[in-house]
Amino acid sequence: MSTKAFQTQLSQVILKRAQSELGEDEDRRQQVIAIVKKWMTQQPHLQRIRLDEYSIICFARGCKYSLEKIKIKIDLQCTLRTALPEFFTGWDPMKPRIQDALACGSFLPLLDYDQHDRKVIIMRPGCFDPMLFKPEDIDKANFMISDTMGREDEQMFVTGMVIIVDVQGFSLNHLTQKPLALFKKQMYFLQSAPISPKTINFIRTNSVFHSAYNVVTNMLNDKMKKRLKVHGSDFRSLYKEIDRRILPKDYGGDGLSLADLTDLWKQKVEEQRDSLMESERNLRVDESRRPGKAKTAQDIFGIEGSFRKLNID
Structure with a gap:
């Protein structure tokens, strides 16, 4: 496990929010780091994992410093x-x-925060040709961007994030080329992340989206379902939720265009190549050493047709 000591880079304003909303201070940060490190050394199946102090604090903030939830989510x-x-x-x-x-x-995180200091992420499931791309490759690239974002954006684990799902271009081929089981696994993983979105805002929706909407919501826990908002093509409705100023020019905002954001995050991920490849090696459990019964994919996800819902909160 990394011995690099955690030092917060947050502004005093955001640190005050962490203190008032999460009960965080320097002593509590150091205490939870020590407890989690010790706990991980006592779990045979987790002993090979290299989780640094920054990551522990990200989990702690996302779990509001509940040690039980921190351990479950890690x-x-x-x-x-x-x-x-x-x-x-x-x-x-x-x-x-x-x-x-x-x-x-x-998958395009914006560079500025919204009016509530939240991170804003744009997801575009219809931006590629589903006959030319494997959905696993798109998802893999998206997870790499997400990891890179989390590594450089400490604030979002205190103030939270919101998601914009731009459905423009989403077609029946997108729906049929991605197996339902794969989509379910993706949703399950996203709901297990250190933080969950405050809202998920669907824009530029179409008939295919509306056909799939019920399928999507059935994969979410009740807490997440309440955070879904469908704006359609009404950007004025979106602006009430997210500050128009920070949005891309494509949505009537003053921020970088979707094309520029794409280039920016591609470059960021390339620059993090070594750390991304290292995380692939270092964040893996040893199921042969798990106390009790090793967990299989079926144990985690259930059999097809009876997919398990995740309820941690």
Whole structure:
């Protein structure tokens, strides 16, 4: 495990929010780091994992410093990274297929925060040709961007994030080319992340989206369902939720265009190549050493047709 000591980079304003909303201070940070480190050394299946102090604090903030939830989420995230090779192996952003996937711009965090200091992420499930790209490659590239974002954006683990899902271009081929089981696994992993979105805002929706909407909501826990908002083509409705000023020019805002954001995040991921490939190796559980019964994919996800819902909160 990394011995690099955690030092917060947050502004005093955001640190005050962490204190008032999470009960965080320097003593509590150091205390939870020590407890989690010791706990991980006592779990045979987690002993090989290299989780640095920054990551521990990200989990702690996302779990509001509940030690029980921190332990559950760390174990679950690493277990899922091991059980989902379709998403978390081959993490070399310079591979041609990943290069092409990154160039699509399917997952684009904005550079500025909204009026509530939240991180804003744009997801574009219809921005690529589903007959030319494997959905696993798109998802893999998206997870690489997400990891890179989390590594450089400490604030979002205090103030939270919101998601904009731009459905423009989403077609029946997108729906049929991605197996339902793969989509379910993706949703399950996202709900196990250190933080969950405050809202998920769907824009530029179409008939295919509306056909799939009920399928999507059935994969979410009740807490997440309440955070869904469908704006359609009404950007004025979107602006009430997210500050128009920070949005891309494509949405009537003053921020970088979707094309520029795509280039920016592709470059960021390429620059993090070594750390991304290292995380692939270091964030894997050893199921042969798990106390009790090793967890299989079926144990985690259930059999097809009876997919398990995740309820941690």
